[in-house]
Amino acid sequence: MKLKILVVAGDGIGPEVTREAVNILRSVAEVGGHDFQFTEAAIGGAAIRAEGSPLPQKTLEAALASDAVLLGAVGGNEFNSLPPDRRPEAGLLQLRKALGGFANLRPAFAFPALAANSPLRPEVIEGADILFVRELLGGLYFGQPRAWQRESNSAWNTMRYTRDEVVRVARVAFELASKRRKKVTSVDKANVLEVSQLWRATVTEMAAQYPDITLEHQYVDACAMHLMNTPRNFDVVLTENLFGDILSDESGVITGSLGMLPSATVGGAINLYEPVHGSAPDIAGKGIANPLGAILTAAMLLHHSAHLEGEAQAVESAVRTVLERGYRSADLLRAGDTRQAATSTEEMGKLVNGILNDTLDRHQSLHAV
Numbered sequence: 334m335k336l337k338i339l340v341v342a343g344d345g346i347g348p349e350v351t352r353e354a355v356n357i358l359r360s361v362a363e364v365g366g367h368d369f370q371f372t373e374a375a376i377g378g379a380a381i382r383a384e385g386s387p388l389p390q391k392t393l394e395a396a397l398a399s400d401a402v403l404l405g406a407v408g409g410n411e412f413n414s415l416p417p418d419r420r421p422e423a424g425l426l427q428l429r430k431a432l433g434g435f436a437n438l439r440p441a442f443a444f445p446a447l448a449a450n451s452p453l454r455p456e457v458i459e460g461a462d463i464l465f466v467r468e469l470l471g472g473l474y475f476g477q478p479r480a481w482q483r484e485s486n487s488a489w490n491t492m493r494y495t496r497d498e499v500v501r502v503a504r505v506a507f508e509l510a511s512k513r514r515k516k517v518t519s520v521d522k523a524n525v526l527e528v529s530q531l532w533r534a535t536v537t538e539m540a541a542q543y544p545d546i547t548l549e550h551q552y553v554d555a556c557a558m559h560l561m562n563t564p565r566n567f568d569v570v571l572t573e574n575l576f577g578d579i580l581s582d583e584s585g586v587i588t589g590s591l592g593m594l595p596s597a598t599v600g601g602a603i604n605l606y607e608p609v610h611g612s613a614p615d616i617a618g619k620g621i622a623n624p625l626g627a628i629l630t631a632a633m634l635l636h637h638s639a640h641l642e643g644e645a646q647a648v649e650s651a652v653r654t655v656l657e658r659g660y661r662s663a664d665l666l667r668a669g670d671t672r673q674a675a676t677s678t679e680e681m682g683k684l685v686n687g688i689l690n691d692t693l694d695r696h697q698s699l700h701a702v
């Protein structure tokens with residue numbers, strides 16, 4: 334298996350957590366004899382500082398020449414006064430658009446070992462396993478017109494979708510649901526927004542092609558509540574860009590920390606992999622960030638771009654094992670939990686990698702006999 338991976342670590346904790354994710358991928362390549370080639374490029378605030386643009390041309394070219402892009406995080410407080418189109422985040426949005434992936438897959442599930450980390454009761458989150466399919470190239474993020482008109486003291490963005498944009502992302506959700514528990518919850522605000530009425534009508538129409546899938550519709554405000562009340566009732570959640578952004582962060586509550594959530598963006602020319610968490614400038618450079626979201630993101634890369642299912646599962650189970658053995662990065666230590674010291678970013682990465690190597694070695698020797 335040969336794979337060209339562009340690593341854009343970005344800002345804040347991005348470089349620290351991405352390093353651990355790359356180490357995991359290197360291990361998989363080494364043990365399995367795969368040829369993973371890593372190239373690094375600048376994005377976000379780091380790219381603004383070095384080259385004056387949040388997505389330099391050579392980063393874009395390197396991304397388009399790769400088989401998969403692995404991103405850390407973008408954003409930082411020093412850029413807060415810049416207009417949206419010059420901020421670090423603009424680099425990420427341009428990159429998403431250029432790569433073409435429109436379906437952002439964000440799994441959120443409860444790790445049994447972290448049951449006590451969630452503010453929700455263990456019996457509420459136990460067994461929760463949700464897959465958000467967030468539309469990533471439309472809606473308010475990209476809709477025209479958009480402006481801040483200072484003369485009139487007004488500003489506007491446009492939530493716009495075409496039928497085709499809804500069809501293609503809904504198809505991804507239905508297909509994935511058919512391999513899971515066969516339920517799609519489509520989230521919108523169709524009681525207020527025309528764009529949501531188009532969304533709902535289109536998704537309803539598509540459901541006819543998937544008779545074995547149960548489709549339900551929820552308004553986004555109600556969904557935000559149901560996710561916390563009855564997370565087990567959800568399987569695949571299909572929603573537009575901004576709603577998906579908000580609901581996926583909210584679902585960090587189920588996992589116990591936003592630092593645990595991975596994502597993969599598929600459907601375009603080149604898949605993009607990024608943890609859900611941000612650049613966390615307050616803890617950047619201290620070596621205390623949780624690398625598990627980035628490591629689970631690497632597992633999604635192994636699954637969706639390398640098609641190494643066994644290896645992807647081995648990474649996920651190594652993460653589970655590390656948690657079961659009681660290791661906790663700072664974000665996973667509970668308030669008042671004085672029993673143990675936090676495990677550093679690097680240590681956490683090494684622990685996962687160690688278990689992963691043992692598993693992969695064992696598999697190799699099994700195949701050899």
Ligand code: IPM
Nearest residue numbers: 407408422425426578609611
């Ligand atoms: C995310 C992030 C991004 C988004 C930002 C950094 C542009 O919050 O991936 O969830 O809003 O999509």
Ligand code: MN
Nearest residue numbers: 578579582609
């Ligand atoms: Mn977000």
